[in-house]
Amino acid sequence: MIGRCPLCDLEVEGNFIRRDWFTHFTCDQCGTKTLVESEGEPAYPDEYFGGENKKKFGGIAGTARKYWHERRARTVRSLIKGAGRRLYDVGCGDGLFLEACRTQGFEVGGCEPMDKAREQAESHLRCSIHQAAFDKTSAPYDIVTTWQVIEHMDNPIAYFRLVRENLVPGGVFAVSTVNMESWQASIFGSKWLHLDPPRHLWLPKRKELEKTLIKEGFSIVKRRWRFMEFGPIGYADSIINLVDQKRDRLLKCLKTGFPGIRNKLVWLLAAFLTPLAILLAAGEALFARPSTFEIYAIKTS
Numbered sequence: 001m002i003g004r005c006p007l008c009d010l011e012v013e014g015n016f017i018r019r020d021w022f023t024h025f026t027c028d029q030c031g032t033k034t035l036v037e038s039e040g041e042p043a044y045p046d047e048y049f050g051g052e053n054k055k056k057f058g059g060i061a062g063t064a065r066k067y068w069h070e071r072r073a074r075t076v077r078s079l080i081k082g083a084g085r086r087l088y089d090v091g092c093g094d095g096l097f098l099e100a101c102r103t104q105g106f107e108v109g110g111c112e113p114m115d116k117a118r119e120q121a122e123s124h125l126r127c128s129i130h131q132a133a134f135d136k137t138s139a140p141y142d143i144v145t146t147w148q149v150i151e152h153m154d155n156p157i158a159y160f161r162l163v164r165e166n167l168v169p170g171g172v173f174a175v176s177t178v179n180m181e182s183w184q185a186s187i188f189g190s191k192w193l194h195l196d197p198p199r200h201l202w203l204p205k206r207k208e209l210e211k212t213l214i215k216e217g218f219s220i221v222k223r224r225w226r227f228m229e230f231g232p233i234g235y236a237d238s239i240i241n242l243v244d245q246k247r248d249r250l251l252k253c254l255k256t257g258f259p260g261i262r263n264k265l266v267w268l269l270a271a272f273l274t275p276l277a278i279l280l281a282a283g284e285a286l287f288a289r290p291s292t293f294e295i296y297a298i299k300t301s
């Protein structure tokens with residue numbers, strides 16, 4: 001059957017698979033899985049941004065997010081050879097990564113299309129965040145970062161070209177996305193948390209994504225996948241998805257709290273599952289098959 005692959009940027013042969021209330025198309029050429037149809041919940045309800053308390057994650061999850069963002073900011077810093085300090089984060093969410101970059105001495109800017117998240121970032125950083133990507137008055141940038149965002153874009157090729165236009169020669173493009181070749185993706189199939197319909201529009205294989213970036217004028221200088229950032233929550237919530245009718249309940253509750261008996265039961269189950277989830281996440285990170293990966297590329301001349 002013929003479908004459109006966003007990574008090949010072509011109509012290609014492949015397979016349509018209907019699962020629960022959504023359908024994926026898998027490209028025969030590059031293996032990218034594309035969401036072609038979904039019904040049910042709205043993609044970005046208020047609770048996605050943390051509901052009324054206006055904080056996406058608190059407690060341990062919030063502390064862990066801060067740690068991982070600081071780690072990424074240090075990695076980006078280590079790749080910048082000259083004096084380049086102008087960094088732009090596309091899809092900056094609540095601005096936590098940009099805050100970590102400021103601490104590393106970067107001049108920061110960014111964009112966030114979702115109003116709720118953009119308001120959070122602006123109050124956090126006390127600066128203006130753009131609604132759409134890139135500001136022509138301050139481009140080009142030394143570094144463009146895009147963490148866990150490209151899978152939400154319907155035209156990644158157009159985006160990679162836009163990034164290239166807005167980078168200085170030799171500038172760094174850092175990107176991360178979900179790993180369709182992770183252990184947890186293979187184990188849980190349609191119940192995998194990070195499949196995340198209807199928000200994740202396409203999920204690539206790492207090597208195919210790298211090939212595309214090279215074709216679009218980047219050279220790959222670093223890859224990171226031995227970490228556990230999204231691993232434990234991926235295992236815990238995917239296991240809960242096997243027995244729960246409401247999909248991804250644990251992740252939603254981590255943002256908004258655990259009201260009601262059903263949600264409290266999920267909290268108890270998650271507490272029970274946490275050691276196992278950490279162990280499995282450590283295993284897949286050790287064997288380079290974690291739930292997400294990061295790619296660091298340089299704009300070639």
Ligand SMILES: [Zn+2]
Nearest residue numbers: 005008027030
């Ligand atoms: Zn393809």
